[in-house]
Every structure is written in C-alpha cells, then in structure tokens.
Amino acid sequence: MRLIAPATVLLGVILLSGCTAATTMGKTTPTASPTPAPTATALTEPQLLDKQTKAMVNLYSQVVCTNLAERPDLDLNDAVDKVLATYATEGLSEESRVELAHRVLEQSAAKSCPDQSERVAADLNDE
Template structure:
C-alpha cells in the first residue's frame, strides 16, 4: 500500500535554548546607557541649538533636556547629571568649538 509513497521525514523541533533573565541595570549603568543613546541621537541637534543661540543659558538648556527626553529610572541628581553629560558629550562629539563654553557654563 505504501509502495510509491515517499518516506516521511520525522519532524524535529529546534533544541530549546536557555533564556537569560534580564538583570535590572543599576542606576549608574542606566545613566551611562541613556547618556550614550541621547548623545548618539541628539548631538547634532544640541550643537545646532548651541550655535544658533550663542547666548543660551545652559541651565535653561538642562531644564529643556530634562523636560523633553525620557529619563525613567533615574533619581533627580542622576537626571541632572544626565543632562550635563548629554550637553558636554554632544559638544565634544559634534561641535568641539562649543565644548569649553559648555563646560564652563555648566560649572557655574
């Protein structure tokens, strides 16, 4: 009866792989990750604003960064540090001529 039917191939399922449980990031790790992401995404925008607004109050810029971009999981002190890092690292990356100004204004 089965003569002429192709032999069926057994169906095998893939070998299950172990799943890693995600370890929550510490606040310093989260701060580093968010800084890197924001600098990569927004450094050109930051530098355009710094160039177009030479008299901008960088404390106001910090407030704008904090109001505009997500900073979930960070304490208030880390949120402020994030904004400072984003401004400083964005300037260093995309408009080094603004780096000194940013550093000195944020130090005040």
C-alpha cells in the same frame, strides 16, 4: 502473476523501512533539551545613566550644536532644565537626571561641535 503484487508491496515496505533505518543507523538523533530562557537583568542606575546618555548623544548631538551655534547667549542651566522636562529619564534619581543632562550637553559638544566644548564646560560648572 498473482504473487507479484504482494511481493511488490512487501518489497516496498522493506525498502521504506530500510531507508529509515539506514538514515538513522550510526547517527544519534539530537534530543531537544530545554534551554533556559534568558532572564532580564535590571540595569543598575550607573548602567542606565550610561545607556541613556549614549542614546541621547547619538540622537541629539547635532541639534545641541545647532542650538549652541544659533544662540550664543543661551544659558546652559536653562537648557539642562529643558532637557529634563522634555526627554524621558525613567529609572534615574534626580541627581542622575541632572548628570544625564550635563553629560548629554558635554558629550554632544565634544562629538559634533568641539569649538563649543569649552563654553559648555564653563557654563555647566558655574552652577
């Protein structure tokens, strides 16, 4: 009976080592290769203008249309000045900031109140 204990331990070691070998035999273990971290690329000014226009139209088109409907005498050039003073336009030149405000007003009207689109276009072109 004394031989059973060492034999059991030896059998356990063989089985455990065999399980490990069996699970890895014929299989390649993937090695972790370093993947390059994505580098942030700066947006060009036209891309930034498009991105900010889209975001502002999505957020504020209904507000723009409500203001247009409630204030038929609203001077849109004053509205452009308010947009520029109120909302962040980081990374844009002064010319692009004005274009952003125009786009937001025009696209907001087109999206949420098409009946105001003609008025917006006419008022903004009278500058």
